[in-house]
Each structure stands twice: as structure tokens, then as C-alpha cells.
């Protein structure tokens with residue numbers, strides 16, 4: 001089997017702003033037809049990576065390939081095939097939302113009228129308001145409708161739903177699922193974990209300008225410590241003496257909580273058996289745990 | 302309402318004012334300081350330059366005669382009262398212009414701290430704090446007041462230190478402060494009317510511009526004394542620093558400021574946060590044919606139309622002026638020769654004067670062109686360029702669509718002003734031909750494009766240097782209008798692109814220099830476009 005075609009292939013991307021290194025060797029691969037979650041704490045370099053992909057910023061080092069072309073050189077040809085939702089949507093004060101949608105569509109090389117009208121309806125958008133009369137959420141909806149009205153093969157979305165209410169969030173997830181069914185590719189930068197969990201085939205986590213983890217959610221979970229909780233009839237005097245347990249905590253009633261490397265669960269059980277466990281639970285890392293761990297490492301470092 | 306509640310209400314109005322004022326002043330100090338500095342330099346430089354260039358009485362008398370006979374100079378700087386003393390010269394050269402820039406400073410401060418903050422959402426953070434609706438407007442006005450006082454103090458001290466007499470210098474400095482106060486009040490009202498920051502400042506700056514030109518017209522045509530009271534800037538003129546040193550005309554100025562602020566507070570109670578009293582109408586739901594040219598037109602349309610009305614007005618004022626200078630020259634041909642060196646006939650003199658006036662129009666159109674380019678950069682920092690460049694739009698096309706607007710609007714501005722001027726002047730019996738005026742306006746355009754080119758080059762290639770776009774206009778203004786007065790050598794006068802504009806009535810107009818201007822312009826645009834293709838866009 002040949003590996004699936006890469007829509008985005010980034011290797012060792014470096015971007016500096018003056019003396020500050022915003023991207024310090026980013027590697028990112030997105031295959032065709034994939035919804036790729038792009039996660040990371042604020043200021044970790046998500047938007048910068050996306051701007052390099054759009055040819056807005058010039059890379060200082062590394063290799064970047066987008067839809068088989070060079071994003072800095074082949075701007076026009078590549079941009080006909082992609083649609084973008086920026087992180088900070090700012091609309092033209094004199095243009096209505098409907099005009100802005102049509103403008104961006106026309107500049108891309110046309111948009112699907114029927115789809116546009118359907119999306120405006122679904123997102124409950126009033127297209128006659130002027131730029132500055134929209135709330136943040138509604139400005140984002142204008143950008144989302146403009147991007148989804150196209151039949152671009154690649155959607156690049158930079159935190160597209162950070163201002164949407166839960167109802168609109170559901171509509172958005174629904175629409176992205178439809179895009180995915182059509183075999184189109186999506187790069188989705190997001191902080192909304194349920195959204196990523198629902199939509200993403202694979203995720204990459206960036207921190208301090210480097211990708212720290214990449215893979216399917218199942219793979220990431222497999223690399224993350226499991227939480228163990230049990231009641232011990234004969235708790236040890238020094239809980240820290242059991243080396244397979246990380247961050248162990250023992251309360252006055254003999255209840256132990258700790259985390260364990262995924263491949264050390266068996267060893268942990270063996271170590272705990274002499275202390276007579278009851279009420280045992282072993283739970284895989286939740287998505288929150290997973291991200292908090294990655295985000296926290298940054299603070300620790 | 303009981304006395305207690307009334308008093309407590311009054312106290313409430315000021316809740317948060319102090320805190321906010323402190324924070325806002327801290328924020329704005331670096332933006333206010335250059336204004337205070339530049340206006341003070343205007344005054345200081347005329348004190349220093351005068352002694353250096355006109356050391357003896359004979360020189361000063363020649364100067365007084367030349368200026369007294371030159372309506373163009375009076376249009377821009379006001380009527381001279383006494384050009385034989387250092388302070389009298391300063392009052393003339395810095396008086397009207399300083400008052401203009403002090404007013405502009407106040408407008409920018411007030412609009413920035415009211416509507417611009419509302420547009421950006423920053424004010425929402427403030428408004429949600431423990432603070433009254435009134436406090437934000439009051440803080441903006443108080444900031445302009447602080448700036449006005451700072452200007453008066455700094456300008457007085459520096460001018461005095463450079464050799465100005467204390468009394469006239471104090472009067473002049475206070476005049477600047479009074480202008481800042483008046484236009485702060487006018488801006489406070491404009492901030493309630495406009496539907497956003499841009500339209501609010503347009504309204505206030507239009508009032509300032511109209512009163513400046515109206516004052517200039519009245520000064521240069523030697524209108525009756527009472528007409529000086531028709532414009533707020535005319536009131537300030539009545540202080541006559543160095544000759545009469547009146548302070549009482551500043552009383553109505555301060556009263557006007559107070560009345561305007563009171564009116565603004567009243568209007569503010571009636572408007573919604575983030576919206577002006579002039580409501581925004583809903584727009585069309587779709588725009589099937591809207592593309593890049595349409596976008597550029599829509600971005601600049603509002604301000605360009607306002608400018609065009611201004612150019613028609615300028616043409617009218619300058620045309621009337623050109624028609625009336627014939628009499629002045631007839632009575633004093635020697636003076637005409639100073640203004641229009643080389644022109645032999647009376648007609649030639651008058652036409653040289655028309656060409657000079659068109660230089661002033663050219664400088665004003667260059668301001669508009671630079672503003673178009675600065676707006677392009679503002680679009681970028683407001684995150685509106687990014688989504689456009691993420692479509693199949695090349696950077697060249699995006700910048701090009703905007704540069705085209707800058708070129709077309711400056712050309713149109715010259716044409717409008719030239720046509721109106723030609724019509725008015727041609728209709729009189731001053732012997733100025735309509736066609737010649739229009740042709741002269743047209744040949745001024747390439748020089749304007751060179752000036753605008755500096756803004757294209759910097760905004761395109763290196764936006765952090767975009768201030769150069771303004772500096773080159775200020776320098777051209779200085780060289781064109783004051784260079785001859787200060788007896789600058791030809792090579793220095795030649796730095797101004799306007800110096801190379803041919804005279805269409807001359808037997809052999811310098812068409813070559815026109816080509817030279819075109820070449821310089823092309824170079825600047827090439828730098829701008831090449832740079833824009835190469836740099837990061839944020």
C-alpha cells in the first residue's frame with residue numbers, strides 16, 4: 001500500500017521575528033482527506049505556522065510543501081485550492097457580512113451560491129449588517145461561511161469557533177463532518193477539546209515553536225500515563241518507595257491515587273497486590289489530562 | 302431631586318475619571334510629545350532663523366514688503382503685522398500654522414480616546430469597570446487640555462530660551478493652547494456624530510480645514526476687519542502677539558470649548574456605545590460582482606469624496622484670490638517680480654502666482670495620497686489584508702489596486718481644484734486663461750506622484766519607516782513656501798519635486814524635468830511593489 005498523499009508537509013520549519021524564534025523546527029504532516037487537529041497553548045506558534053503555509057510569512061529555514069507546491073512561490077495557484085478562516089476576524093466597516101462573503105469568494109475564484117445561502121441560514125447570520133455591527137461570534141460566522149461556501153480541497157481554520165455559542169458549535173462540527181465525508185482535508189487549530197475529539201483523525205501538539213506530540217488520539221493516549229485509584233487495606237509506610245507509581249497520593253483512609261506509564265500497569269498491580277487492594281479503578285488519560293500534561297510541561301520547562 | 306442625590310450624582314459623574322486619566326495619559330504620552338515638540342520647533346525655528354537670515358533692518362524691510370504683497374503667503378500664514386522684529390516674524394510664521402496643528406493634535410487625541418477605543422473594543426473593558434459614561438469623554442477632553450497646557454509651557458520656555466521676548470511669546474503660546482481647547486471641544490461633538498472613529502475625525506478635521514482656509518482667504522484678500530471674527534481661528538489671530546498682545550480674544554475661544562464639551566456630553570447621553578448619532582444603514586445581502594477594484598474603491602471612497610469637496614472649495618477660494626491679485630501687482634510691480642522671478646509681463650506675473658498656488662494644492666493632494674497609503678497599512682494591522690491575500694489574489698494586485706486609487710484621486714484632486722480655479726479666475730478680467738490654469742494643474746500631478754511615491758515605497762517595503770511619507774510632504778511644504786523667503790540656494794530648492802514643475806506659459810516649458818519626475822516616481826513605486834512582494838504580511 002502506498003502511503004496517502006500529503007497535503008501539508010512541513011519539515012524543520014524555522015521562523016524568527018527579529019531575535020525571537022517563534023518556530024523552532026516544526027514538523028507537520030497532513031494527509032489527504034484527513035481532519036488534523038492543531039493544538040497548543042497560546043503563543044506556541046499555531047497562527048505563525050498557518051501564516052507560513054499561506055505564504056504570508058516567509059520561512060527562515062526548513063522545508064514547507066503545500067498541495068505539492070511552495071506556499072511562498074506558488075501563491076495564486078495554491079490559494080485557488082484552499083480556504084482560510086483567520087484567528088482574529090476583522091471585517092471591513094463599510095461592507096455588509098454578505099458582501100464580505102461574496103468578496104472573499106470572488107477573489108478565490110467563485111463560490112457555490114446555493115451552499116452559501118444554505119450556510120447563512122444554518123448559521124443564523126444576518127448578511128445585511130455592516131462589519132463593525134457584528135459581535136465577535138458573528139464575525140467568525142461570516143469567515144466560516146465564506147470558507148465553507150467554497151469547494152476548496154483544503155480548509156485551514158485558525159481557532160474558528162472560539163467565539164461561537166454551543167448551538168453554533170454543533171452546526172460547525174456538523175458542517176466539518178460533511179466536508180470530511182466529501183474527502184476534503186482540514187487543518188483545524190483549536191482549543192475546544194470536545195471539538196477536536198469529535199472531528200480530528202490525528203492531532204499535533206505544538207509548544208514553544210516545536211511539535212511535541214503527533215498521532216491519533218488513541219496513540220497519544222497510549223503514550224500518556226494511566227490513572228490508578230485503589231483503597232489499600234495495608235498501606236505502605238512510604239508510598240514513594242514504589243517506583244512505578246508517579247505522583248502518588250495516599251489519604252488517611254488508605255485511598256491511593258497515582259499515575260502509571262501505560263506499559264507499567266501490570267508492574268504497578270504486582271507492586272500493589274501485597275497491600276490488599278479494593279475498589280480498584282484504572283482509567284486511561286482523559287483528553288484534558290493529555291493536554292494539560294503537554295501544556296503544563298511548558299510551564300515547568 | 303433632593304440636594305443630596307444631586308450632589309452624589311455629580312460626584313458619580315466623575316467616578317473613575319482620575320484613575321482613567323492617569324492610565325490614559327501614561328499610554329498617550331509618547332504620542333502627544335511629538336506634537337508638542339513639533340509645534341514648539343515651529344516657533345523656535347522662526348526666532349532662530351530670522352536673526353540668522355535677516356540680520357539688518359534693510360533685509361527685514363525687503364522681507365516685510367515681499368510678504369505684505371504676496372497673498373499666497375498670507376493665505377497660508379495669515380496677515381503679517383510686524384515683520385521688522387523677531388517676535389513679530391514669529392507671530393506671523395508660527396501663529397496660524399501653530400494654531401492649526403494644535404487643533405489637529407487635540408482632534409486626534411480626543412477621537413483616539415473616545416471613538417477609536419470604542420471601535421477597537423478597548424473602551425468596552427473600560428466602560429465595564431467602575432466608571433460613568435461621561436468619564437470617558439471627560440478624560441479624552443482632559444487629556445487634550447493637558448496636552449494644550451504642556452504645549453503652552455514647552456513652547457513658551459523653548460522660544461523664550463531661544464531669544465523670544467517673554468510677553469509676545471507667552472501670548473503666542475497661549476494662542477496655541479486655546480486652539481487646542483477649541484478643537485478638542487469640536488472633536489468631542491464630532492465623536493458623538495460620526496458612526497466610527499474615522500468619520501468622527503473627518504468631521505472635526507473638515508471643520509478645522511474649512512476655518513483655516515476661510516481665515517486665509519479673508520487675510521489674503523484684505524477683507525474688512527470684522528470678518529476676522531467669522532472663524533474660530535480668526536479669533537486667535539486677534540491676539541496679535543508682538544504688536545498688541547491682547548489676551549481677551551482667548552475668552553470666547555475658551556467659552557466655545559466649554560459649550561462644545563457640554564453639547565457633546567448631552568449628545569452622548571442619547572447615543573449607543575460604539576455607534577454614532579448618524580446611524581449606519583443595513584447593507585446589501587450580496588455582492589456578486591465585488592472584486593479587488595471594488596474593495597479598494599469602497600475602502601477609500603468616503604474619504605476621497607470628502608477630499609474632492611474640499612478641493613472644489615480650495616479651487617473656489619484660490620480662484621477668487623488669483624483673480625484679485627492683479628490689483629496688488631499692478632500697484633506694486635516690484636513685489637510681483639520677487640514672487641515670480643523671471644516673469645516679465647503682468648500676465649506672466651499673475652500666472653506665476655497661479656502656479657505657486659497650484660503648488661499648495663499639490664501639497665494638499667499629496668496629503669490625501671499619503672493618507673490613502675497609510676490606510677492600506679492600517680488595513681494590514683487591522684487584520685483585513687490577511688484574508689484577502691489568503692485568496693487567489695497576488696500581493697502586487699492588492700497593493701496595485703490601492704496605489705491606483707492614490708494616483709487617480711490625487712490626479713482628480715488637482716483637476717477638480719484646477720478646473721474650479723480656472724473657471725473662477727477665467728471669468729474675472731484678470732487676464733488668466735481657463736485652459737492655462739487647468740494645464741498648469743495637470744503638469745503639477747507628476748510632482749505630487751513623486752511625493753506619494755515615498756509613502757508607496759515605505760508602506761510597501763518597510764512600513765516601520767512610513768513616517769517618511771509625511772516628512773517628505775512637510776519638507777516640500779517648507780522648501781516650496783519658505784525656501785525663497787529664507788534665500789535657500791537653488792540646489793536646495795530643487796529637493797522639492799514641485800520646483801521641477803514646468804510653467805506651461807513659458808516659451809519652452811521644462812518637459813524634460815517632467816520626465817525626470819516621472820522616472821523618480823517609477824523608481825519609488827518599483828521599490829514599494831518589490832518590497833511588498835518580499836516582506837512578511839501580518
Ligand SMILES: Nc1ncnc2c1ncn2[C@@H]1O[C@H](COP(=O)(O)OP(=O)(O)O)[C@@H](O)[C@H]1O
Nearest residue numbers: 017022040041042043044045046047048049839
Ligand atoms: N509579527 C510578530 N512579531 C513578533 N512576534 C510575533 C509576531 N507574530 C507572532 N509573534 C510571536 O510568536 C509567537 C507565536 O505566536 P502565534 O503563532 O500567534 O501563537 P498561537 O499559537 O497563539 O497562534 C508568540 O510568542 C508571538 O508573540
Ligand SMILES: [Mg+2]
Nearest residue numbers: 046047087158
Ligand atoms: Mg493564534
